[in-house]
Amino acid sequence: MSDSASPREQPVVLAADDDEDILDLVVFRLERSGYRVLKAHDGAEALELALAEVPDLAVLDVMMPKLDGFELTRRLRAEAATSRMPIILLTARAQDADVQRGFEAGADDYIRKPFSPDELRARVQAILGRR
């Protein structure tokens, strides 16, 4: 992916987290990897952005105000425009039950927090590369 690509040629990733520090790190890593990134600070804002812009992939925090990551994933799956959009959940929870809950809601993958920026890039590239 070259830096000279126009915004429309770049894959678009939605990043949603209410933790500004994590959002900084996620956005920086994804932008450096050649993606255009849409930022959302809560679940409701993420839903609105996802429906308006239909990104190629979404990285969603599980614990967000207004709409948590599980519910947001379910709503995105219920909308025709975003029903097939890959979703990666960022979860601070170590319980396998929460990971399972994420998959049941329709997530494609998950990353545990604290997270590795390299791992995030690799997962995003792996999912978008399959499409």
Next chain:
Amino acid sequence: MPVIELIAFALVVGSLLLVLALFVRGSFMNRRERRREALATRLRPAAVALVDTDTEEPAPELSGLENQVFASLLRAYARRVSGDARDRIGGYFEARGHVDEQLRLLRSRRVWRRATAAFRLGDMCSQRPAPELLRALDDRARDVRMAAARSLGRLGVVDAIEPLIATAVARRLPRDVAALALIDIGSTGVPPLLELAVHEDPRVRSTALELVGLLGDAGDAKPVLDHMRDPAAAVRAASAEALGRLGAAESRDALVRALDDRVPVVRATAAQALRTTGGRRTAEALVAVARGDVFEPARAAAESLARLDPVLLVETASNPDAGPHLREAADRADL
């Protein structure tokens, strides 16, 4: 002028000076805080770039307040990242002398300085302060011990496992602070915890086994099974609880046998643990406990049965000799 008026005048002047001093101090603090916020906004991109593993950009040269703000941004990021990003943060703090500075403050005579230093060292991603943080677990001030425990957990210092448990058992550290630190150390802590499960002090054994349940996985169940025969009831209960969390089917027989333990809390914990391991024989054993045991084991058994086999629960609860716990659980199951 009478003395009383002089005193009144002096008090008024003193009060006015105090108000003025507080106002000036408040203004100074506000201005400093605004400056910190502005610096944080300006320095944030450079801090993110330093944390990110791919960038080749050198860390900026900073001085004074800039240096402090940049360090606080990196410490905040340190709590949110793993892997190589942490190594880069640690490298920065070591190279720029921040680790040495905090180690110096950890030897300060003032408690708040030692506690702050112990806390900050945990977010500097450097293993170098581990020996001094371990020593800080014996600090005379509780705040310092708590901050050191938290930092040892954040840094994943496996050597801290035994001292953390010993300090908590000796009540020199709140149990939940020690537990959070041990959980932070993560699954690499399981082998040393299993070694502590044969410690002479039953409080250490039970804490270690409880933590194996929190940090381990089904593969760690086998060594825990041996401790179901420990002479101390607290250790048997902790083992049962750990087996329930680990969820390995191989622990089913030992947990069913523990339903006959002479101590009610062990029977109750085993009954609760059985809900994750399942099995037909399990359901039958749980019915017997729910029907005839004392309050805690009976209630735990009925609730586990509701999870494992709700149909059998409802059938059994309809019998005249079912007892209150089975009926109550059946009512809640609402089939």
